Amino acid sequence: MNSILEEYDKKKNVLENLDKSLDTLINSLLKRKGIEAHQIKTRVKDRDSLEKKILAKQKYKSLDDITDIVGVRIITYFDDEVDQIATLIEEEFVIDQDNSVDKRKIDSDKFGYRSLHYVANLKKDRTNLPEYSSYKGQKFEFQIRTILQHSWAEIEHDLGYKGEFEIPSTAKRTFYRVAALLEQADIEFVKLKSTIAQYENNLSQNIKANPSQIEINKASLISFMSKNENVINFENDVFSDEYNLVVIESDVESSAYARLINKIKSLGIENIKQLEEFYLEHEKQLRDSLKSLFPLERNTIRRGDSVLILINYTLPKLTVQK
Template sequence: MKEIILQEFQEKHTNYKHFCDKTINLIGDLLQQNKIIIHNLSGRVKDNQSLAKKIDKKIDKYTSINDITDIIGIRIITHLESEVDIIEKLMRDEFKIDEENSIDKRELSNDQFGYRSLHLVISLNNTRDTLTEYASYKDFKCEIQIRSILQHAWAEIEHDLGYKGKIQIPDQYKRDFNRLSALLETADKEFDRLKKELSTYENNVSNLIISEPQNVGINKASLEKFNLDNEILIEARNFLANKMQWKYIESVGSDRIIPRFAYFKMRTIKDINDSLIENKDLFFKFLDVFTEGFHYSEIAINIIIYYFQHFLAAISEDEDYINGYLHYEDTIGGEPEEFIEKIKEAKNKV
């Protein structure tokens, strides 16, 4: 029987490879359509030697090649443990699931440690297997392993060490394995908790900016919300859009913009807002002068904040101070003399 199965495997190997590639592409498209970002998606078809070893281990179980459900293997590595459940639902919605051969290896008893992963054996659903491009793969199955980065790290290190599961571990090292397993599991859960709390913060930050801006630090979430909602910044964007015929696109370079507020001793959203209110008239004149001759069809929607930092440096009319700003953390294009010239021109503008 082994020889018959291996012979059939050789005859179908090309089809297995094509089905593996098509399934990877299909899953990739489904993830993208559902806006699910993962760490990695990969797949493989078992080689002849691996298949032969598998048959030898369970010689009484396999009577045909169709009994072997992991000839094709696809691995989805998520960033967070909670995303495994999200992808599981997607797979169940889009494929047939062989429940008998699927297994959830994430749930371990209190005295267990080791490999944790969700294994789903899938095949094409009734809608998809009638399509011309999939019809020849109607009876094919593949095993999808879904796990987080940290679960994957454990699996890779465990494999490298050559010990799989509690039974194989020498007694004097079991405590060490337990501790490491607990650390990775805790880290997975903590990353999930942090993501949820950050999401809650991002959803609430607009209200916090309105109610207590003095307590809202300058960070990516708060600055993006402030940039989109602040009336002065909206007015400034409209002013330049009308003047320059600019089309605004998504924010870029916030990692460079955020740290530079420290140069101006600004720590909170209120600090930025108060300065905008105090300097609005002169800032708009500076924008008018500073952007003269600029030619862009598209520009980042947070560009006004970037120009406001230029303005804060320029109003000092101090070459050393402006130079310090231009070289604070990273180098910005421009010369101190140019900034001083532009602010003086703005001040003289009627």
């Protein structure tokens, strides 16, 4: 054991640098793939934990035998993102299949959180780079799981029971039920995400076909502000031609949408057709009110900002004038 700990002490700086490099690398890879994780956390096993592990297992001969000295935990929002990240890791790293395990495939009547564990090391083309050269052959562990799977793991750890045979018989049924509920919730969240994505994908077409049937919500408002021909034509004419602003496609904050929707609905506007009619009805007042707003100390403006200005600035101004 002493020899392993001495080896650990000598490599501590390298391990800590690997920890930082993996954090940067994983964040970069996920961003490139457009995957937004809930949390990415890396860590180097501390000396006390390592010593306890060596004593408990009684099987390690060298530091290289311990594959989770450096660990990366990736927590996703949705269950299908676990597989997306798994594919990415398999593409970008060398996987030690013998020491990797998919705990999502455990028997349904067994206890334990469901997460995907990979033991891996960097590929040769990466360790050939100077910044990664000192990590050649060094193994590390990935843990990938959803928020709900992580919650189960944390609660299970807090309760102090990890195995089926440790659970009191009187509590087993409750444990099974909670595990099943969390697993079903993961499934339902993926379905919910898919339903929303399908709604958003069909939204532009549905708005054109029957705008009076499309309620005012965040997705429909974004579509109206960014794709409605009347909004686009007005902003190109006024923002671009009159005020020489570059109109950029950029979303606004979620909180701004919530406030805007509340104000729109307070006007009795419940669907996209009514909103379009309202926009056209007040186009002249909107144009006039812009004269007091410009010039601004900027050379760009977001697509759809005319709707924000109409609701948040022009209408209150008209009310005061009355």
